[in-house]
Amino acid sequence: METFPTELGVLTCLMILAASLWIPYIIGVNTAPDGSLPADAPDGxxxxxxxxxxxxxxxRAYRAHLNLLEQGVPFAILVLLVDRLDGFTALTYWTAIAFFWLRVAHAVGxxxxxxxLPLRPIIFVLGWVCCLLMAYAVFAARTG
Incomplete structure (x- = not known):
C-alpha cells in the first residue's frame, strides 16, 4: 500500500478551506442589520x-476568498505537477505546510x-514565495 504524501494531504485541506471561505461572506450578507445597506441597494x-x-x-471576507483562489489554484497545480513527477522532498513537505498556514493566517487576518499593513501583504508575498519554491521543485524533479 502506497503512503499518502503529506503535500497531498495539505493540498486537500487547502482546497477544503478554499471551498469553505465563501461562508463568512454569505453570513455577513445575510445578517446585515437594518439600515446598514444603502436605501437604494438592490434586492436578491x-x-x-x-x-x-x-x-x-x-x-474583506469576499477579498480573502478571492486572494486564496488567486494563490491556491496555482499552488495546487504545482503540487500536482510535483506529485506527477514523483518529486516530493523535504522542501516540498515544508513548503506545503507553510503555505497552508500562511493562507489560514491571511484569511483570518x-x-x-x-x-x-504591512503584515497582510507580507503574508501574501510569503505565499507567493511558497509558489516559487514549489515551481522550483517541479523543475528540479524534471531535471533530476
Whole structure:
C-alpha cells in the first residue's frame, strides 16, 4: 500500500478551506442589520454579488476568498505537477505546510482586520514565495 504524501494531504485541506471561505461572506450578507445597506441597494442576487454594498468585514471576507483562489489554484497545480513527477522532498513537505498556514493566517487576518499593513501583504508575498519554491521543485524533479 502506497503512503499518502503529506503535500497531498495539505493540498486537500487547502482546497477544503478554499471551498469553505465563501461562508463568512454569505453570513455577513445575510445578517446585515437594518439600515446598514444603502436605501437604494438592490434586492436578491445583485445585492449578494456586490461586496461594496456591505460592511467592511464582509467586503474583506469576499477579498480573502478571492486572494486564496488567486494563490491556491496555482499552488495546487504545482503540487500536482510535483506529485506527477514523483518529486516530493523535504522542501516540498515544508513548503506545503507553510503555505497552508500562511493562507489560514491571511484569511483570518484579512477578515478580522487583525493583519493590517504591512503584515497582510507580507503574508501574501510569503505565499507567493511558497509558489516559487514549489515551481522550483517541479523543475528540479524534471531535471533530476
Amino acid at each position: 442576487f445583485v445585492r449578494i454579488s456586490n461586496p461594496s454594498l456591505h460592511r467592511p468585514w464582509v467586503q 484579512y477578515i478580522t482586520a487583525g493583519a493590517r
